Amino acid sequence: MTAELIDGKKAAERLRARVAELAALFAEDAGRKPGLAVVLVGEDAASSVYVRSKGKATVAAGMESFEHRLPADTAQADLIALVDRLNADPAVDGILVQLPLPGGLDAQAVLTRIDPDKDVDGFHPVNAGRLATGLNGFVPCTPYGCLMLLKAQLGELSGLNAVVIGRSNIVGKPMAALLTAADCTVTIAHSRTRNLPHHLAHADIVVAAVGRAGFVRGEWLKPGAVVIDVGINRTPAGLVGDVEFESAASVAGAITPVPGGVGPMTIACLLRNTLVAAHRREGIALDPQAI
Numbered sequence: 001m002t003a004e005l006i007d008g009k010k011a012a013e014r015l016r017a018r019v020a021e022l023a024a025l026f027a028e029d030a031g032r033k034p035g036l037a038v039v040l041v042g043e044d045a046a047s048s049v050y051v052r053s054k055g056k057a058t059v060a061a062g063m064e065s066f067e068h069r070l071p072a073d074t075a076q077a078d079l080i081a082l083v084d085r086l087n088a089d090p091a092v093d094g095i096l097v098q099l100p101l102p103g104g105l106d107a108q109a110v111l112t113r114i115d116p117d118k119d120v121d122g123f124h125p126v127n128a129g130r131l132a133t134g135l136n137g138f139v140p141c142t143p144y145g146c147l148m149l150l151k152a153q154l155g156e157l158s159g160l161n162a163v164v165i166g167r168s169n170i171v172g173k174p175m176a177a178l179l180t181a182a183d184c185t186v187t188i189a190h191s192r193t194r195n196l197p198h199h200l201a202h203a204d205i206v207v208a209a210v211g212r213a214g215f216v217r218g219e220w221l222k223p224g225a226v227v228i229d230v231g232i233n234r235t236p237a238g239l240v241g242d243v244e245f246e247s248a249a250s251v252a253g254a255i256t257p258v259p260g261g262v263g264p265m266t267i268a269c270l271l272r273n274t275l276v277a278a279h280r281r282e283g284i285a286l287d288p289q290a291i
């Protein structure tokens with residue numbers, strides 16, 4: 001392996017510590033802690049673990065955690081009613097509905113019901129529009145975490161060629177918007193892309209978010225590329241990313257491992273977004289770039 005390993009766990013610890021410092025200052029100014037409400041519907045094992053981790057991290061950062069666990073057969077109207085209550089609750093600065101929702105529930109309708117100014121997941125169409133047009137809003141946590149890792153690794157991103165593999169609303173599209181805003185030349189590749197190796201051969205930055213174990217092969221990469229692997233695939237061999245790690249690490253300049261790369265940044269960025277939401281709701285100044 002020649003690539004430098006990008007340590008997302010360490011970067012996430014640093015971000016969480018900074019958020020905790022600023023949350024303590026917020027509590028002094030506002031007379032209350034920032035509050036995050038997380039809604040879990042059903043008993044998906046991985047989601048349950050993520051929600052527990054979010055609750056713990058929220059409390060550790062000096063914030064208030066409100067956890068709502070609902071049965072898998074919850075009616076759409078009841079879930080919407082809960083979102084409405086959280087929208088109206090002054091102690092709640094951020095609302096997150098854990099995905100995926102059980103079959104039969106309309107995730108888009110639920111996400112669109114969240115007050116855009118409490119939408120710390122950044123999934124509401126208003127926040128997607130704000131990101132696309134360069135306005136202040138909330139950016140989805142995983143792509144924001146990827147951007148932070150890229151900036152820490154490369155410094156200035158302007159003028160670099162970036163290929164984002166995957167076009168989901170949660171990762172691919174916002175990732176491409178963030179890289180475009182950072183003045184990269186961005187290609188979005190997906191399942192219909194012809195000749196992916198051709199595009200990757202010119203990519204200084206590769207963000208893989210396709211959800212297919214070991215999909216990206218090392219021989220497709222430009223030597224020295226920085227590779228961000230968003231994939232979390234559970235295989236008989238354990239947890240693996242979307243990038244074939246061994247072959248990629250012998251060509252790339254730097255690469256995120258799975259686990260321990262992008263994943264931990266997701267929760268750290270959620271805390272960051274909650275802190276920003278709390279400041280905006282209370283009208284207390286905070287430069288989001290300084291976190």
Ligand SMILES: Nc1nc2c(c(=O)[nH]1)N[C@@H](CN(C=O)c1ccc(C(=O)N[C@@H](CCC(=O)O)C(=O)O)cc1)CN2
Nearest residue numbers: 050096097098099100121141259260261262263264266
């Ligand atoms: N409402 C949301 N739902 C989901 C999101 C999201 O951002 N908002 N993202 C994912 C799940 N997720 C957080 O919710 C998440 C995924 C992975 C990790 C993480 O730290 N992963 C570890 C590995 C942990 C493991 O063994 O599973 C790592 O990569 O090192 C944190 C959060 C889907 N749903």
